[in-house]
Amino acid sequence: MASSGIALVKGVAAGFVAGIPQVLVTQAEARLLGLPGRQADIGPRFVQRVAERLDTDMPRPLRWLIAGGFHFGYAGGWGLLYALLQRWRPAQAHVGGPLLAALIYALAFSPWGVATQTGTEQPVETRPVRETLLHWTAALSFSLTLAYLFARLEQWPGHAAAAWARHGIKTGSP
Secondary structure, three states, X not given: OHHHHHXXXXXXXXXXXXXXXXXXXXXXXXXXXXXXXXXXXXXXXXXXXXXXXXXXXXXXXXXXXXXXXHHHHHHHHHHHHHHHHHHHOOOOHHHHHHHHHHHHHHHHOOOOOHHHHOOOOOOOOOOOHHHHHHHHHHHHHHHHHHHHHHHHHXXXXXXXXXXXXXXXXXXXXX
């Protein structure tokens, strides 16, 4: 059971880390596609949209703080789910990553996805292809980073101990 708990913690950690390149890659892609910078800032726009639905005015710094917490919260949550799925039905990272990306895209950006349903993103039928590409990049860059990082973490500390042993460094009990 302890190893399962450790695997879940590794999943959450991989999710937290995977959330960073997701933001960087999506921001860079938005610029390359000629989209306004705010288009890649899905989290703050989502928080603003929810605040509007609740008839609440939210200052920009608070909106970004909540969006950041939400971003890393869902990143850790997706990492936990990925670790659970890997325990149940292991898949190689190049398979599990895109499958997770498809789930994330469907739950966030599809016609029934939260971002679409809240009006944070345009309806799929009127959404420009560049924005759809941006959404897929966000989901794929996150999911692939998560999957490959999780696979690497699952090998640790075994590989680390072997590498240290090759250099004459002893690990474990004396």
